[in-house]
Amino acid sequence: MRSESSERIKLGEFEARIARGEKIEPGDWMPEAYRSQLIRMISQHAHSEVVGMLPEGAWITRAPNLRRKMILMAKVQDEAGHGQYLYHAAETLGISREEMLEALLSGRAKYASVFNYPTLTWPDIGVIGWLVDGAAIKNQTMLARCSYGPYSRAMVRISAEESFHMKQGKEMCIRYAQGTPKQREMLQDAINRWWWPTLMMFGLPDDVSKHSELLTRWGIKTRSNDTLRQEFVNELVPELHTLGLAVPDPELKYDETNRNWIYGPINWDEFWQVVKGNGPCNEERIAARRKAHDDGLWVRQALHAYANRNQVNKTS
Amino acid sequence: MSDTQWPRYEVFQQDRAGRPHRNTGSVHAPDSEMALLNARDVFVRRPNCVSLWVVPAEAVLAITLEELEDNPDLLSISDEAETERETYLVFRKQSQRNSMTYVSHVGEVLAKSPMEAMRQAIKTTNDQQTYVWWVVPEKFIVKSNEEDISSHYDPAGDKKYRMPQDYRVLKQMLDYRSAREGE
Numbered sequence: 001m002r003s004e005s006s007e008r009i010k011l012g013e014f015e016a017r018i019a020r021g022e023k024i025e026p027g028d029w030m031p032e033a034y035r036s037q038l039i040r041m042i043s044q045h046a047h048s049e050v051v052g053m054l055p056e057g058a059w060i061t062r063a064p065n066l067r068r069k070m071i072l073m074a075k076v077q078d079e080a081g082h083g084q085y086l087y088h089a090a091e092t093l094g095i096s097r098e099e100m101l102e103a104l105l106s107g108r109a110k111y112a113s114v115f116n117y118p119t120l121t122w123p124d125i126g127v128i129g130w131l132v133d134g135a136a137i138k139n140q141t142m143l144a145r146c147s148y149g150p151y152s153r154a155m156v157r158i159s160a161e162e163s164f165h166m167k168q169g170k171e172m173c174i175r176y177a178q179g180t181p182k183q184r185e186m187l188q189d190a191i192n193r194w195w196w197p198t199l200m201m202f203g204l205p206d207d208v209s210k211h212s213e214l215l216t217r218w219g220i221k222t223r224s225n226d227t228l229r230q231e232f233v234n235e236l237v238p239e240l241h242t243l244g245l246a247v248p249d250p251e252l253k254y255d256e257t258n259r260n261w262i263y264g265p266i267n268w269d270e271f272w273q274v275v276k277g278n279g280p281c282n283e284e285r286i287a288a289r290r291k292a293h294d295d296g297l298w299v300r301q302a303l304h305a306y307a308n309r310n311q312v313n314k315t316s
Numbered sequence: 317m318s319d320t321q322w323p324r325y326e327v328f329q330q331d332r333a334g335r336p337h338r339n340t341g342s343v344h345a346p347d348s349e350m351a352l353l354n355a356r357d358v359f360v361r362r363p364n365c366v367s368l369w370v371v372p373a374e375a376v377l378a379i380t381l382e383e384l385e386d387n388p389d390l391l392s393i394s395d396e397a398e399t400e401r402e403t404y405l406v407f408r409k410q411s412q413r414n415s416m417t418y419v420s421h422v423g424e425v426l427a428k429s430p431m432e433a434m435r436q437a438i439k440t441t442n443d444q445q446t447y448v449w450w451v452v453p454e455k456f457i458v459k460s461n462e463e464d465i466s467s468h469y470d471p472a473g474d475k476k477y478r479m480p481q482d483y484r485v486l487k488q489m490l491d492y493r494s495a496r497e498g499e
Contacts, residue, residue, distance in 0.1 A: 025447065074361070
């Protein structure tokens, strides 16, 4: 009984710290559910960065000019780095890098379902930057203020770098919009395919999102899925219209009273199908990660041997 | 050999000459030489670095203000061996603001053990608000070389396309609109 009440006191102090805007750091007391929810979120987020390299990486060799190629390589390198920042943040909660890697390679781990869609044409690269990274930034900016220090710091760093990702994509889309009828058609086709998967990135609607309440109370998520989604739609729709592009939503309409662009129903059945592994590219993505891991074995062995040899030389 | 995870190294980055080294996160590597290279790839893709330090994560003794308040006896744990005093680097977290970095290098102490170093670190800094202290034996810290700056860190400065300022999307969008309105 005594331990139960001391646990309650600790929880009260913990929630007071969060209410005061303090960061929780490794070593500080935290409820078990805070730890496990953060491990779930941060590791999924790390996997998303790592898998997120694949749809765009596929186009590096086919970039139309050197500038675009350098930009795309830089962006994919950033995503590799972002995965590293996030794995580090998760490790501070007691899970090992190996466990997370194993979960990804075995196909058990979840990651952003948007990366299970294929990149069919070069304009997809622009649209991913503008829409997908634009949506990601909404979430990341919120998480940069989250209560867990290591996650917050990773997100501050990621948000700063992600702004380049969004802008290079937007610039590509503006250029394509000024192009030939065929180029405009390709851009519109890419928007048609990425619009809905992008809206799904914000997660389930607020009334069914099961984790939201606790995550809000503990200062991890400070804004709701639907709030962020609405903000994104309100920003994107006028800009797409400016470029003479259509939003692939027949029910989209402007609500004068709330000044919101009201979007039609999101196909959550499709979302669940993709999350469960039945998206267009789920198997391909995991197979690519496994191949990269297996093909990298000789590099890891060589580095290990080199480190051992130096160790022997130092001690002898 | 077994293909398992390598040890973790904490990474400290210095933005500019004269600024303190600050912890940015950690990397895994088979040795400190590789840890420095990994740290460069993970943390220095932008022009914001003149020096990196790495240290095996297990060599860091960390204590948070909350741990200290919860358990004031923590500091009386005796771990002093009959050894010579050595130099420990002291790092602190002094703000709760959102930041890219964690603890910053603030100075050195001489001590016979990590706990003794921690006691001194806390005593000498108790006039300023501190949320986290780290002490690290200097002998375990591996530093990048001055001559690596031009090859490892400077090239990031030429890659302007990595910076959001390189994209004038607002102007491009306005230009597009006025061009269409003129049609």
